[in-house]
Amino acid sequence: MASAHNLCFRYQKPLVLENVNFQIRNGESLCVIGPNGGGKSTLLKLMLGLLEPTQGELNILGKAPLKARPEVGYVPQAMRFDPLYPISALDIVLMGRLGQLKVGHYSRACREAAMNALEEVSLADLAKRPFSDLSGGQRQRVLIARALACAPNLLLLDEPTANIDLSVEEKLLDTLSQLKEKIAILLVTHDLDLIAAVGDSVLCVNRRVHRHTLPLSGEVIKEIYSGTQRLEHDRQTRHSQGDHSACQHD
Amino acid sequence: MTEFIEAVQTIPLIRYSLLAGIVSAFTFGMVGSFVVTRRISYIAAAIAHSMLGGIGAAFYFGRSCDIAWLTPMLGGLIAALLSAAIIGWVSLKASEREDTIISAIWAFGMAAGILFIHYTPGQKPNLESYIFGNILVTSGSDVTATFALGLLVLILVALFYHKLVAVCFDEEFARLRGINSGAYFLLILALTAISMVLMVRVAGIILSLALLILPAATASRFSQQLWVIILASITLTLIYNTCGLAMSFQLNVPTGPFIVLCAAAVYGISFLIKRNRA
Numbered sequence: 233m234a235s236a237h238n239l240c241f242r243y244q245k246p247l248v249l250e251n252v253n254f255q256i257r258n259g260e261s262l263c264v265i266g267p268n269g270g271g272k273s274t275l276l277k278l279m280l281g282l283l284e285p286t287q288g289e290l291n292i293l294g295k296a297p298l299k300a301r302p303e304v305g306y307v308p309q310a311m312r313f314d315p316l317y318p319i320s321a322l323d324i325v326l327m328g329r330l331g332q333l334k335v336g337h338y339s340r341a342c343r344e345a346a347m348n349a350l351e352e353v354s355l356a357d358l359a360k361r362p363f364s365d366l367s368g369g370q371r372q373r374v375l376i377a378r379a380l381a382c383a384p385n386l387l388l389l390d391e392p393t394a395n396i397d398l399s400v401e402e403k404l405l406d407t408l409s410q411l412k413e414k415i416a417i418l419l420v421t422h423d424l425d426l427i428a429a430v431g432d433s434v435l436c437v438n439r440r441v442h443r444h445t446l447p448l449s450g451e452v453i454k455e456i457y458s459g460t461q462r463l464e465h466d467r468q469t470r471h472s473q474g475d476h477s478a479c480q481h482d
Numbered sequence: 483m484t485e486f487i488e489a490v491q492t493i494p495l496i497r498y499s500l501l502a503g504i505v506s507a508f509t510f511g512m513v514g515s516f517v518v519t520r521r522i523s524y525i526a527a528a529i530a531h532s533m534l535g536g537i538g539a540a541f542y543f544g545r546s547c548d549i550a551w552l553t554p555m556l557g558g559l560i561a562a563l564l565s566a567a568i569i570g571w572v573s574l575k576a577s578e579r580e581d582t583i584i585s586a587i588w589a590f591g592m593a594a595g596i597l598f599i600h601y602t603p604g605q606k607p608n609l610e611s612y613i614f615g616n617i618l619v620t621s622g623s624d625v626t627a628t629f630a631l632g633l634l635v636l637i638l639v640a641l642f643y644h645k646l647v648a649v650c651f652d653e654e655f656a657r658l659r660g661i662n663s664g665a666y667f668l669l670i671l672a673l674t675a676i677s678m679v680l681m682v683r684v685a686g687i688i689l690s691l692a693l694l695i696l697p698a699a700t701a702s703r704f705s706q707q708l709w710v711i712i713l714a715s716i717t718l719t720l721i722y723n724t725c726g727l728a729m730s731f732q733l734n735v736p737t738g739p740f741i742v743l744c745a746a747a748v749y750g751i752s753f754l755i756k757r758n759r760a
Contacts, residue, residue, distance in 0.1 A: 280658060301658055308655070317651055318519055318706045327648045330659035335641040362706035382659070 233258050233386055233416045234279065239288035241274055248274050252288070252441045256386075261417035263431035270438040272420045276388055279418070280306055293385055300386075302331055305379030305415075307389040310371040315364050321374045322359040325349050328381025349377040353407050369404055376407060387411065389419035393426050405429045486728040496731065498620040502628045503723030506680045509632040511716030512639045513677040514698035515708060516670050520650040523695045525573075525671065528584040529565045530678045530691040532591030534612065536561025537682075538598030541607050554612065555627060558682055561591060562675035570668040615686030615738030628680045635673050646670060647708060685738040693719065696745040700752045718748070 239252040249271045256262050264272050277283045278290055281297035292300035305328075328349065329342035338346075350356045353373040363371060372392050379387055392408070393401050401423075408430045411417065421427060427434060427446070434444045489496045517526050540557025543549060565587050572583045599609055608616075639646070648656040649666040657663040674694070681690035701714035726741030733740075 282654070282657075301660065304658075306655065306658055308652070313652065314521070316519075316702075318702060318708045318711055319647065319651055320707060323647070324651070326644070327652070327655060327659065330645065330648055330656060330661055333644060338644065364706055378655070 233260070233293060234418070235291045237289040237291075239278070239290055240286045241271075241278060241283065242286050243274075247286075247439065249278075249437075249441075250439050252437075254435055254441055254443060256416055256418060259416060260432050261412045261419070261430055262433055262435055263427045264418060264420045264435045264437055265422065265427070266437040272437045273390065275437055275441075276390055276418075276420055279388060280304065302382070303385045305382045305384030305387045307372075307375045307379045307387070307392060309391050309394055310368060310375055311394065313363070313371075317363065319363050320360050321350065321355060321363060321366065321370075321377075322346060324363060324374050325359075325377045325381050328378045331382070345383070346377075346381050349381040350374075352380055352411075353377045354403070369401065372404060373407060376404075376411075380411075385415060387415055387417045387419075389417065389421075391420055391422065393421060393423045401425070483728065483732070486731050489731060494622070495620055496727075498622060498625045499737070500724065500727055501625045502620055502681070502683065503727055504720060505625070505628050505632045506677070507719035507723055508716055509635045509677045509680055510694050510719045511697065511714075512712050513635060513670075513673045514694040514719075515701070515712040515715050516646060516650060517674055518695060518698040518702055519708060519711065520670065522670075522674075524581070525566075525569050525584055526674045526678070526694060527691055528569060528588040528591075529562050529671070529675050530687050531588045532565035533558040533562045533678060533682060533687055534595030534609075535591035535593075535598070536564075536595075537612050538595035538602070538609075541602045542598040545603050554607075555624065555679060555682070558612075559676070559679045562678055563672060565591065566671035566675040567668065570664075570671045574664045574667065611686070612682060613686050613688055614736065615681075615683065615689055616736075620683050624683050631676050631680055635676060638669065638673065642666065642669070685741060689738040689742045692742040693722070693745060696742070696749045697722065700745075700749045703752050704755075718745070 233256045235255040236252045239249060240247055241249040252275070254262075264275065266272050274283065278285055279292055279297055281292075281301055290297055293303050294300075322343075325346040326338050326342060329338060329345060332339070332342055347356060347359065350359055353376050355370060355373055355377060358366065358370065363374065366374065376389070376392070379389075389408075393404060405426060408417070408419075408426070412430055417430065419426070419430065431446055433446060436442045436444060486496075490500055491497070517523055536557035536559070537554040538557075539561070540552045540554045544552040544557075568587060569580070569584055572578055573580050576583075596609070599607060610616075645656070645661055645666055646669070648659075648661060649663045650670070653663045653667065656666070677694060678687070678690055681693060685693055697715040697718035698711060700718060701711045705711050705714065722741050722745050726744055727737055730737040730740040
């Protein structure tokens, strides 16, 4: 589905991602965690072809990220959007079919695909509702529906439960665990409930990557998020692998 | 009112202004709605003011080099499109602060315009009529140009409506779906530039800016669908332009400022009405 081989990336001087190696297999769902500034969003942007790797290879669905775009669905954070922008839920989901639109209006087939995607996230009855009238959880599900309208083989999500309260999060977890049966998912999150509900394994990104199996032990979580122990974690992993580049340990 | 109707029938200048007002209402309604909802009215303001540089340059080179086809309208259009391209490029590519470039172009355009006019040989053109508008300078060719440019804007918006909306709402996602987001953002800025030029004769630079923003801003307070905002803005601009022209004629007050005061008053009153939004 997706693989990285000795992937490195820098914006300016220091490396944001260094010798990253990982693989997502068909039907697998992978949660990406790590401290802020650790390179999670950068990894996502590289996978979307929005950034070019400084070094190394990244393969998405057997192609270069730019070529794979039509088959990749992307769900950004709902908080990023202008809450006053005048647009309905259906119009947002229809954007998933932009690739099929030349000029003029969306075809009937596009509208049907968009409605099906809304049904899949249980929001078909709110199709005409303005985006600004929806709750945080509903907005996030609209964005998931938009990504599904692209008919993706791989779904990338950026912190889908950020800024969402617990009651609406449950519905979102349901949606994601159902989707996981059909397509490969990679999601960036800090949310341990989400990891438990959706993830098959966890990729810890902090300049380098380490792979962990689930469930995560309290110690591992502490290591990942505690600054003082991060270096130790990094050192131990490399030591156990006997390798300075790859940092996977299952 | 009968006096105004008579004037429309008998005085070509009044007729041209009315026609220019009606035709440009469609352009303003469409483009203004995109500008307001995409929150780029500050960019529109810089484009509008930079037009003065083009108008001044057209006067200067037109007279000193004896180029008859270099009309102030054409000069204004070139300057507006050039500013739109620079601001758009900076916004998309360069690491310079966008607001700094916007302010710089704004000031540069006005200063260049005033200097060009200063050095223009022969009788000095009346700059005030370009800043605040003057219906007495509207001609038949202005109306034809307004109609042609307005038609171009209408066709472009009709063809690319959904792509423009997608780019305004989420530029990054549109790019991921194979849309050239940068080109569509530049298209919106170019349409803004064209619209500004359309009304510069009747309403002037500063007031045509208000006419672009205020109807869409009023309409967007009451609807959460872009096409409704567009239709409402067109209707409001039509009312402002026609009634404003008629009343200013009747009351013998300057047309542009009168129209804008009406539009601003309605926008102000709209705050007294409860917003249709959760």
